[in-house]
Amino acid sequence: MHEKLSGERALQKQQGHQTKSNQFTWKQEAGLGLSLEALCSEATAEPQLTSQRHSLYSQLYQRPIQYQSTISACLLTELAVAISLHPGSIVTGTSGDLAAACHPCSKNRRLAEAHGTSPPIVSRDSSARVQFTEHIRRGARASFGLTTYKQITSTQRxxxxxxxxxxxxxxxxxxxxxxxxxxxxxxxxVIPFFQRHFLYAHKFNTLFWSDVNEPERWGFAKHQVAPFYLKTPDDNNLYAWHVLPLPLYHKHEDQIVQGASSETVPLDITSTESFRLLKSDPKSKLILYFHGNAGHIAQMFRADSYHSLTDTSSYHVVAIDYRGYGHSTGVPGEEGLIQDAETLVNWAMNVAGIPSHRIVLFGHSLGTAVASGAAERFARQGVDFAGLVLVAGFSDLANLLTGYRISGVFPVVGPLAAWPSAVKYLQTYVVDKWHSADRLASIVRNTKKRLRLELIHAYSDWDIPWQHEEILFQAAANATTNGLTQTEFDQFKEKHMKLSPGGDGFSVTVKSNPDTIIRQQLVLHGGHNEIVASSPVLRAVMRCFDEE
Structure with missing residues (x-):
């Protein structure tokens, strides 16, 4: 159906311009027709544009396109409004119709100029086609052609x-x-069963492809390591390794290999040549090794640590898997792990016959809490060891959780750090407390003759922040005095601080009676795990065994 020519077309005809028979109309697919003239008249009758039309004006003129001939800004905007309000609509017409609407005398053009807007520009190619392309509301792409204009389809929208x-x-x-x-x-x-599994991670190990009964897989000489079991007072079996110092093994290799048990794990460790070498030497020095959480006795970096301690020294190492770890039976818990450590110490002193002054308790990460717990109980009994070496330790479990990162990446309470009250509430659900700072203070107070306490941490530790060592050191050092305020302690520490010769950290040493030396050492490198096989750690063990 043809409709009445628009006012602009009539004006063009009066001025003698050539016209075409085609009419320029607006249609909806639903059949409702809106004439172009009606749109123009509506725009003319509304000198104050609606907010929606004004918004569309703004969108159209933000990025004007420069072409050859002009078209009514107001008209195009009204078309855009109609298109946006009537999805699926089609505009038909001819280039002549469009040219008439763009005539300089057009009411819509004059209206656009009266509102201070610059009409957009369109181009007419050699085929007399008029084209206009612009992005309008909802991402629709509008295109004016020779005879049709079609909005984005409903399916596309x-x-x-x-x-x-x-x-x-x-x-x-x-x-x-x-x-x-x-x-x-x-x-x-918050449920104790799951909490202990998360904390100790004792089921996360590589036993299904790693046979710890073949220590040679980790670079040890044949029978340099003797696996065996220890029985705890509560009837749990603890899997253990006795690692011979390599120089001693080299000297007695033939006897060690020939005297080795035919069993994978000897039922009686005391019948082996390696045990005889440990017990018969009046100068034997023994390191009792307590590893961190997760894994088993040789997993990850632990074998490297044993190598570091035994490859060039005269030190024997005995390490255990706590209850629930590796091949050990039972379920881990604070009291249980401390009892495991006590069992190992009693075996070393009573079965292997090594006096306490030739034994160093060595702990890493979780093992620092285990070693501290055992050392405190023996200190109360008047037993002094050659030394206590704690690497990458923490002050207490509740405090640790606020900054601990699983694998150095995932913060345990990170999302709740902004709500201290929420963190404190969760801390009330912590079952195993592990108050290591308090235990170190107790060890210092109960020392009878001699104490060598070595605290080592790396600045690059992303699992346990190095500030925990500050708390441990302050607790131990304060126990040698009547108690210092924080300001007094900071001044004391600054006075006794000593930079490392290579500039890779610093150390602070506190000496008191009776024959007590407490030493804090912070190093730049080593992270949480690799540090246990580093030279600073071996030197700390050497200082503990010094007679001076």
Whole structure:
């Protein structure tokens, strides 16, 4: 159906311009027709544009395109408004119709100029086609052609909307997913059974492909390591390694290999040549090694640490897997692990016959808490050791959780750090406390004759922040005095601080009676795990065995 020519077309005809029979009309697919003239008249009758039209004006003129001939700004905007309000609509017409609407005398053009807007520019190619392309609301792409203008189809709009919903859903999952997992984690962590599994991680090991009964897999000489079991007072079996010092092994290699048990794990460790060498030497020095959480006796860096301590020294090393770890039976817990450490110490003194002044208790990470717990109990009994070496330790478990990162990456209470009250509330659910700072202070106070306490930490430790060593050192050092305020302690520490010769850290040493030396050492490198096989750690052990 042809409709009445627009006012602009009539004006063009009066001025003698050539006209065409085609009419320029606006149609909806639903069948409702809106004439171009009606649109123009409506725009003319409204000198104050609606907020929606004004917004579309702004969008159209933000990026004007320079072409050859002009078209009515007001008209195009009204078309854009209609298109946005009537999805799926089509505009038909001819280039002549469009040219008439763009005539300089057009009411819509004059209206656009009266509002201070610059009309957009369109181009007419050699085929007399008029084209205009612009992005309008909802990302629609409008295109004026020779005879048709068609808005983005409803299907395309639906697809775009679906894509937007998909992006929003993905973004929501990216944010809410970890939050949901974190909530589930803490919901389980307050239950003692799950909490102990999370804390000790004793089931995370490589036993299904690593045979710890073949220590040669970790670079040890044949039978340099003797596996054996210890029985605890509560009837648990603890898996252990006795690592001979390499120089001693080299000297007695033939006897060691010939006297080795035919069993993978000797039922009686005392019948082996390695045990005889340990017990018969009146100068034997023994390191009792307490490893950190997760894994087994030789997993990850632990074998490297044994190598570091025994390859060039005369030190024997005996390490155990706590109850529930590796091949050891039982379930881990604070009291149980301290009892495991006591069992090993009693075996060393009573079975191997090594006096306490030739024994160093060595702890790493969780092992620092285990070693401190055992050392405190023996200190109360008047037993002094050659030394206590604690590497990458922590002050107490509740305090540790506020800064601890799993694998040095995932913070345990990181998302709750902004709410101290929430953190304190969760700390009340911690079952095993591990108050190592208090235990060190108790060890210092109960020392009868001699104490060598070595605290070592790396600045690059991303699992346990080095500030925990500050707390441990302050607790131990303060126990040698009547108690210092924080300001007094800071002044004392600054006075006694000594930079390392290579500039890779510093140390602070406190001496008091009776024959007590407490030494804190911070190094730049080594992280949480690699540090145990470093020279500073071996030197700390050497200082403990010094008679001076």
């Amino acid at each position: 639906s697809h775009s909307f679906a894509m937007t919903k998909s992006l929003i859903r993905t973004a929501s999952l990216a944010v809410l997913g970890p939050l949901a997992l974190y909530t589930v984690f803490w919901s389980l962590a």
